[in-house]
Amino acid sequence: MEKRQRKKGYPTPFTIDPISPEHTHTFIVLHGRGSKGEKFGCEFLDYANLPARLPTVRFVFPTASKRRSTIFKKMPINQWFDNYSLDDPNQRTDLQVDGLMETAQFLRELIGTEAQILGGGSGQIGYQKVILGGLSQGCAAGIFTLLGGGFGESGNERLGAFIGMSGWLPFEKQLNDMTDDEEEKDEKEEDDQDDEESESDDSESSDEDEDEEDDDGSDSEARIDVSLSDAASNAVSSGIEVNFAAFDPFQSETQEDSGRDSHSNIMDVINHVRDILDLESVSISGTFSALQTPVFLGHGSADPKVSVHLGERMAELLSKKLKMDVTWKAYEGFGHWYKVPDEIDDVLDFLREKSGLPVVDVSQY
Numbered sequence: 001m002e003k004r005q006r007k008k009g010y011p012t013p014f015t016i017d018p019i020s021p022e023h024t025h026t027f028i029v030l031h032g033r034g035s036k037g038e039k040f041g042c043e044f045l046d047y048a049n050l051p052a053r054l055p056t057v058r059f060v061f062p063t064a065s066k067r068r069s070t071i072f073k074k075m076p077i078n079q080w081f082d083n084y085s086l087d088d089p090n091q092r093t094d095l096q097v098d099g100l101m102e103t104a105q106f107l108r109e110l111i112g113t114e115a116q117i118l119g120g121g122s123g124q125i126g127y128q129k130v131i132l133g134g135l136s137q138g139c140a141a142g143i144f145t146l147l148g149g150g151f152g153e154s155g156n157e158r159l160g161a162f163i164g165m166s167g168w169l170p171f172e173k174q175l176n177d178m179t180d181d182e183e184e185k186d187e188k189e190e191d192d193q194d195d196e197e198s199e200s201d202d203s204e205s206s207d208e209d210e211d212e213e214d215d216d217g218s219d220s221e222a223r224i225d226v227s228l229s230d231a232a233s234n235a236v237s238s239g240i241e242v243n244f245a246a247f248d249p250f251q252s253e254t255q256e257d258s259g260r261d262s263h264s265n266i267m268d269v270i271n272h273v274r275d276i277l278d279l280e281s282v283s284i285s286g287t288f289s290a291l292q293t294p295v296f297l298g299h300g301s302a303d304p305k306v307s308v309h310l311g312e313r314m315a316e317l318l319s320k321k322l323k324m325d326v327t328w329k330a331y332e333g334f335g336h337w338y339k340v341p342d343e344i345d346d347v348l349d350f351l352r353e354k355s356g357l358p359v360v361d362v363s364q365y
Contacts, residue, residue: 023118115129146293297318
């Protein structure tokens with residue numbers, strides 16, 4: 001099969017080397033739509049004093065290529081992929097495909113370079129010392145790249161961790177539908193009917209205005225109102241941390257009617273992502289190491305641009321459907337950004353526990 005070639009140019013990433021002589025990990029962080037690697041990176045490092053707290057980490061902040069934005073009337077902006085609206089991220093998903101494919105290819109190459117440096121030529125060791133993360137659209141592009149895998153010569157290496165802030169999962173509805181059993185599908189159909197009746201009763205209250213891009217270059221999508229489960233709603237409203245249990249992603253659970261086990265459904269999802277990213281399918285009977293990458297997802301409960309419910313739905317799909325090790329944290333009353341010091345402290349605690357990252361306590365300063 002002939003592969004699509006990456007067409008867009010990506011500027012040289014902005015990098016900050018470790019302040020320590022020792023280099024143990026690399027943290028690759030993607031900016032939000034409309035920003036740039038250097039601008040975002042300088043703010044990210046300065047706000048949380050990260051070079052001092054992570055003295056053995058090399059920080060890499062890539063810049064997205066310029067793409068014409070559909071919602072900004074075809075104006076070229078730095079974005080990892082084009083998207084239509086976050087009122088319903090599942091509308092016009094075709095706009096996302098080229099950008100996601102090209103960005104994932106770029107990130108796999110960047111991750112591979114850092115893995116070789118960290119592993120001293122042994123990529124297998126190095127990949128587990130690379131941490132991938134992103135804010136807003138950077139989170140969306142990063143998590144989709146992670147799910148596609150394809151890391152290393154084997155194409156089956158896992159990363160050290162993934163850190164997502166104020167983000168969402170592209171193609172979330174499609175991926176969720178692929179793993180739903182018949183009972184869940186019936187419940188969704190009933191919910192959709194209830195939503196349609198509610199909208200018809202109160203149609204005059206809808207607001208179709210779209211925000212313009214902010215001066216800081218961050219994303220400018222509107223919030224959506226999506227019903228949460230009672231447990232998830234309580235977690236969001238109270239701002240408590242929810243650490244989803246880590247399940248064996250290859251445990252066989254026979255589903256009613258379909259006769260397929262959960263591992264087969266998981267691999268169907270992975271192969272759907274890989275098809276979007278123009279990667280070859282993997283065997284449904286094999287292992288997929290990318291799913292063993294621990295994931296941290298943080299989101300402000302009052303985010304007016306990327307609804308916290310989008311982040312919560314991403315966390316649920318990754319943990320419950322794909323059986324990944326996911327830590328979800330909602331920050332009460334906080335908006336669209338990363339919360340300092342709360343969220344950064346949570347991220348560092350997570351990395352110290354999950355990937356053995358050396359963290360220095362500089363609170364006295």
